[in-house]
Amino acid sequence: MNRVARLMAIGVAAAVAVAGCSKPDSSAAGSAASAAPADKKLSIGFFGFAKANSFAQATWAGIQEYANANNAEATFLDSNFDGPTQVNQLQDAVTSKRYDVVIVQANDGTAMVNPVKQAIAAGITVVVEFTPVGGKYDTADPQVPGTINIIDPPTVNGDGLAKLGIDACKSAGAATGCKVAYLQGFANYPLDTARTKAAADALKAGGAAEVISNFVGGYTPDTGRAAMQNLLQAHPDVNVVIGSSQALEGATPLASGKKITFVGNGGSTQAYGFVNDGTWYGVYSVPEKKSGAKAAELGLAKARGQSVPESTVVCTTLTSFDCLGTKASLQGQTADYSD
Known part of the structure; x- marks a missing residue:
């Protein structure tokens, strides 16, 4: 989802292939x-x-x-x-x-x-x-x-982020009582509204003890940093933070010394780096x-x-990994853009 969105991964065969999950032509x-x-x-x-x-x-x-x-x-x-x-x-x-x-x-x-x-x-x-x-x-x-x-589909994106978020809770040893914050992209943006609702609903259904989804992280490091500052003031005990990869690039330094893990949305080279070095649990990588x-x-x-x-x-x-990028599934994968 400047750097996705208002801040929302080579080549393709020349012949047109109809994949098994593509609907046939009308x-x-x-x-x-x-x-x-x-x-x-x-x-x-x-x-x-x-x-x-x-x-x-x-x-x-x-x-x-x-x-x-x-x-x-x-x-x-x-x-x-x-x-x-x-x-x-x-x-x-x-x-x-x-x-x-x-x-x-x-x-x-x-x-x-x-x-x-x-x-x-x-x-x-x-x-x-x-x-x-x-x-x-x-x-x-x-x-x-x-x-x-x-x-x-934005709701599929939201569901995928929620799955990664729940897995991040388990990985961090907070499978029960896990508090998850989902940073919205844009407020009242149709795509973001649908994705946010899908993610919040799936997080609750997956067992998150509390889901916080009223902070707007946007799609830049600056907006992500501001959202993270506000989030930590209101919820210093948050365990997992999910948001656009650009926003999390600004938010991540504020978690230094805290037991917080991250899930990004957007498979940039920077996001892959954070996942591969263990700073983030995963990334939804289109x-x-x-x-x-x-x-x-x-x-x-x-x-x-x-x-x-x-x-x-x-x-x-x-993709070969349904866009759910973890340190394991990203092995051998290369991001195709940079923030």
């Missing part, structure tokens, strides 16, 4: 309105979270790499985490017909429904990447007919560069008349 997703000639250079518009965001930069690196190797050019349209700006950008792109393929990393999945429908109606191939477009945050299934979806490349692969393939899967779940398709 007539809407499987055929382009008008297939582009095989030798035509195509244009991709990437509507990402923010250019300054390291997670979106990983997506962008994957998109660029695949586009450059497959007769396409790509452009990053920077909404800087602003939902209305992103809506306007996509509507303008539909009007200008500048792009053959658009890859949407939605800041507000509900608000992007209408412009995505407009793009589909205009014959533009639309790939929904990472965040669902629509009002449901627990599925990778298409919520707008005709879209290609390569998604990490292979975001690979996901960006796959989004470009599927979008270009459909625009050129090939059939593609309409739904792909990132963590069960593009």
